[in-house]
Amino acid sequence: MFGSEPAAVRVGVLGCGTVGGALVTLLQREAPAIAERTGVRLEVARVAVRDPARARPVDLPPGALTGDAGSVVTDPGVDVVVELMGGVEPARTLVLDALKAAKPVVTANKQLLALCGAELFEAASAAGVDLLYEAAVAGAIPLIRPLRESLAGERIARVMGIVNGTTNYVLTRMTDEGASYADALAEAQALGYAEADPTADVEGYDAAAKAAILATIAFGVQVVADDVHREGITAVTPADIAFAGRLGYVVKLLAVSEAVGTEVAVRVHPAMVPASHPLAAVRDAFNAVFVEGEAVGELMFYGRGAGGMPTASAVLGDLIDAAHNLQVGGRGRTAPMNRAVVRPMADLSSQYYLNINVVDRPGVLAAVAAVFGTHGVSIRSMEQEGLGDEARLVFITHKATERDVQATLADLRHLDAVERVGGLLRVIGPE
Amino acid sequence: MFGSEPAAVRVGVLGCGTVGGALVTLLQREAPAIAERTGVRLEVARVAVRDPARARPVDLPPGALTGDAGSVVTDPGVDVVVELMGGVEPARTLVLDALKAAKPVVTANKQLLALCGAELFEAASAAGVDLLYEAAVAGAIPLIRPLRESLAGERIARVMGIVNGTTNYVLTRMTDEGASYADALAEAQALGYAEADPTADVEGYDAAAKAAILATIAFGVQVVADDVHREGITAVTPADIAFAGRLGYVVKLLAVSEAVGTEVAVRVHPAMVPASHPLAAVRDAFNAVFVEGEAVGELMFYGRGAGGMPTASAVLGDLIDAAHNLQVGGRGRTAPMNRAVVRPMADLSSQYYLNINVVDRPGVLAAVAAVFGTHGVSIRSMEQEGLGDEARLVFITHKATERDVQATLADLRHLDAVERVGGLLRVIGPE
Numbered sequence: 001m002f003g004s005e006p007a008a009v010r011v012g013v014l015g016c017g018t019v020g021g022a023l024v025t026l027l028q029r030e031a032p033a034i035a036e037r038t039g040v041r042l043e044v045a046r047v048a049v050r051d052p053a054r055a056r057p058v059d060l061p062p063g064a065l066t067g068d069a070g071s072v073v074t075d076p077g078v079d080v081v082v083e084l085m086g087g088v089e090p091a092r093t094l095v096l097d098a099l100k101a102a103k104p105v106v107t108a109n110k111q112l113l114a115l116c117g118a119e120l121f122e123a124a125s126a127a128g129v130d131l132l133y134e135a136a137v138a139g140a141i142p143l144i145r146p147l148r149e150s151l152a153g154e155r156i157a158r159v160m161g162i163v164n165g166t167t168n169y170v171l172t173r174m175t176d177e178g179a180s181y182a183d184a185l186a187e188a189q190a191l192g193y194a195e196a197d198p199t200a201d202v203e204g205y206d207a208a209a210k211a212a213i214l215a216t217i218a219f220g221v222q223v224v225a226d227d228v229h230r231e232g233i234t235a236v237t238p239a240d241i242a243f244a245g246r247l248g249y250v251v252k253l254l255a256v257s258e259a260v261g262t263e264v265a266v267r268v269h270p271a272m273v274p275a276s277h278p279l280a281a282v283r284d285a286f287n288a289v290f291v292e293g294e295a296v297g298e299l300m301f302y303g304r305g306a307g308g309m310p311t312a313s314a315v316l317g318d319l320i321d322a323a324h325n326l327q328v329g330g331r332g333r334t335a336p337m338n339r340a341v342v343r344p345m346a347d348l349s350s351q352y353y354l355n356i357n358v359v360d361r362p363g364v365l366a367a368v369a370a371v372f373g374t375h376g377v378s379i380r381s382m383e384q385e386g387l388g389d390e391a392r393l394v395f396i397t398h399k400a401t402e403r404d405v406q407a408t409l410a411d412l413r414h415l416d417a418v419e420r421v422g423g424l425l426r427v428i429g430p431e
Numbered sequence: 432m433f434g435s436e437p438a439a440v441r442v443g444v445l446g447c448g449t450v451g452g453a454l455v456t457l458l459q460r461e462a463p464a465i466a467e468r469t470g471v472r473l474e475v476a477r478v479a480v481r482d483p484a485r486a487r488p489v490d491l492p493p494g495a496l497t498g499d500a501g502s503v504v505t506d507p508g509v510d511v512v513v514e515l516m517g518g519v520e521p522a523r524t525l526v527l528d529a530l531k532a533a534k535p536v537v538t539a540n541k542q543l544l545a546l547c548g549a550e551l552f553e554a555a556s557a558a559g560v561d562l563l564y565e566a567a568v569a570g571a572i573p574l575i576r577p578l579r580e581s582l583a584g585e586r587i588a589r590v591m592g593i594v595n596g597t598t599n600y601v602l603t604r605m606t607d608e609g610a611s612y613a614d615a616l617a618e619a620q621a622l623g624y625a626e627a628d629p630t631a632d633v634e635g636y637d638a639a640a641k642a643a644i645l646a647t648i649a650f651g652v653q654v655v656a657d658d659v660h661r662e663g664i665t666a667v668t669p670a671d672i673a674f675a676g677r678l679g680y681v682v683k684l685l686a687v688s689e690a691v692g693t694e695v696a697v698r699v700h701p702a703m704v705p706a707s708h709p710l711a712a713v714r715d716a717f718n719a720v721f722v723e724g725e726a727v728g729e730l731m732f733y734g735r736g737a738g739g740m741p742t743a744s745a746v747l748g749d750l751i752d753a754a755h756n757l758q759v760g761g762r763g764r765t766a767p768m769n770r771a772v773v774r775p776m777a778d779l780s781s782q783y784y785l786n787i788n789v790v791d792r793p794g795v796l797a798a799v800a801a802v803f804g805t806h807g808v809s810i811r812s813m814e815q816e817g818l819g820d821e822a823r824l825v826f827i828t829h830k831a832t833e834r835d836v837q838a839t840l841a842d843l844r845h846l847d848a849v850e851r852v853g854g855l856l857r858v859i860g861p862e
Contacts, residue, residue, distance in 0.1 A: 037583065282709075295740040301730075303730035313582070314581070314727070
């Protein structure tokens with residue numbers, strides 16, 4: 001179909017777990033169709049695995065499998081390197097070596113990018129080759145390319161993502177069935193949506209790494225995982241979710257990146273999202289990223305955030321891109337980037353949902369309200385619910401700074417009548 | 432920021448209406464930021480308008496405005512042409528002339544692409560320049576680039592889009608308020624969401640042009656507007672919508688493109704979408720495109736389908752791409768395409784919702800059911816509702832072919848007891 005048939009682009013794959021195995025299967029099955037549609041011929045040349053002796057469901061030419069990942073990178077028979085090992089080392093060294101050898105790299109490693117992104121992009125830029133990573137954020141969802149290219153002329157105001165499938169699954173179960181956090185997590189673990197040690201997901205570490213990558217692309221400045229304010233979902237209760245529902249909201253773990261003047265603010269925390277908001281309809285283990293731009297208005301990208309085949313599909317899209325650029329001698333657009341100036345969480349404003357248990361006696365509400373007043377936090381609505389000797393006070397505030405709200409909570413904890421300062425959720429929506 | 436500053440890419444704009452005006456404003460305002468972020472310097476060189484004497488809200492250098500669109504295309508001071516005139520001629524001739532002069536073209540003209548796409552893409556391919564059209568389908572939503580590039584290795588099974596904002600607004604009003612079609616349309620017209628002559632929108636012509644473009648990209652074969660089976664929303668009643676709601680569905684006008692073996696099927700019609708489906712949450716004038724791929728699973732792209740600034744934002748993304756390719760000497764990937772083999776509507780299968788008014792007397796249901804049986808159309812559920820002397824029968828069928836359902840309806844119309852064969856809606860969802 002194409003006049004002069006170009007040579008095949010030979011792919012070296014580092015790591016052959018769920019995603020790597022799916023990628024090799026997909027590549028072998030779809031190579032002829034891809035060649036016909038795009039003119040790019042792809043060929044799996046080498047695959048580095050931990051144990052080459054172990055039987056695998058993929059069919060590879062003899063000698064393709066190796067336990068030595070470094071030999072794949074340096075192999076003159078490998079044109080493009082796909083890194084699917086995860087973790088920082090040896091992935092970082094291998095990716096740097098590949099880039100230095102002028103081999104484009106495709107990676108799905110969010111941790112590596114969130115921690116060492118600047119170093120890797122500099123190496124790619126210096127070598128004049130692609131470093132692509134569509135699969136690192138929101139798995140299968142084409143996101144990086146639209147943000148980086150389609151919206152290259154857009155002034156992005158805010159990006160809000162549901163980027164962790166495990167926590168979204170847990171919150172969906174808690175919302176639909178009134179399940180406790182512990183029960184919903186156990187169900188997610190039984191179904192394989194959550195790991196035995198769920199810390200990285202439920203404490204928001206995974207989402208924070210993705211938030212850093214999203215903010216970097218959206219705002220064109222380097223943001224790293226440490227810049228991200230991070231709260232997980234372990235403190236969210238069925239009562240919080242029920243209150244949110246009654247008020248017309250759904251509770252979601254959001255990764256929010258905002259432009260604040262010339263600074264950026266990046267945070268991961270559970271939030272109340274209006275039920276009519278497109279993010280509220282993102283259920284179970286699905287991911288979605290909602291983008292607000294000055295000219296473009298509101299956009300949302302929705303799809304699977306994990307899974308072997310969906311993630312492999314995103315890797316394959318990058319691989320075709322890198323191979324195409326290798327053949328035509330071009331490459332993707334990457335501009336050098338400055339380090340982000342990060343606005344501290346304490347300086348950000350939001351509406352807040354607060355859930356406070358107090359002793360049920362006269363005068364308590366006045367005392368609590370006085371504390372809010374002292375810190376200039378204005379109350380939009382309050383609901384009181386009797387619980388035997390106690391009462392639960394649920395507040396929604398007007399817009400207030402994190403600093404003032406935290407100061408209010410610190411003072412409330414010292415009030416005699418306050419038994420427990422419970423749920424704190426930021427409220428997303430019209431102000 | 433970039434070592435050797437490249438020359439500015441000079442943009443010629445054909446048409447300066449809502450989108451053209453927004454583009455010029457956006458380009459002038461964002462050019463420095465775009466240059467810093469992407470290394471691409473853009474400059475508005477010439478703008479062709481119908482009446483150059485008329486005052487405009489955009490500020491242009493003297494001599495930039497002209498009434499002669501042809502002179503913009505041939506001007507050696509124009510490197511890239513943006514066509515925002517709409518309609519087939521003279522847009523077609525101007526675009527062809529620009530491509531022949533090796534100038535990349537960006538267009539938002541869905542009608543032109545749906546009718547003359549093959550000719551234009553051949554001209555672009557022959558000249559070795561870009562022809563980009565992100566804004567032609569679903570306005571601001573980055574869709575073409577993700578479909579064409581991120582999913583280049585994906586076997587797409589089905590694409591379902593809400594691609595017409597006017598009809599989605601009308602259906603949303605009918606759903607939320609129980610409004611009649613006429614009242615909802617009048618409201619849409621009053622708000623500027625529908626034109627005085629709404630035919631192109633409500634009869635599905637606009638959606639059909641976009642469906643042809645989407646099918647072409649998704650399946651890599653040429654599909655034109657005439658290949659698209661087209662039904663509008665004028666026959667949808669509040670009763671249909673209420674029944675759908677009771678059964679857990681929302682009524683939407685869908686543009687559906689499917690791979691059926693080696694053929695494609697492309698159709699626009701109102702359909703019942705499960706309330707839990709992400710497309711059901713797409714409200715008002717918003718657009719969304721839901722993609723089902725073999726490896727990638729389910730994806731959805733959501734955003735504004737029209738409006739000056741949102742559409743201009745999509746045009747600008749293409750413009751940066753075309754300018755970048757012009758500077759580095761590359762260009763987007765376009766493979767030559769075969770004409771699609773289109774599966775006729777009669778051969779497609781679906782579940783159906785049918786709403787039939789009958790005389791309310793014994794034996795009628797049996798007679799009606801017998802007609803379904805004759806044509807092998809199996810009934811999944813039936814509801815009967817008394818209406819004085821009449822009764823309304825509402826059927827949901829099991830999966831049946833369009834041919835068999837249409838034959839059933841034709842026979843039903845000849846039954847004495849049948850007063851009216853009303854709503855026919857395809858039901859999307861688990862089979």
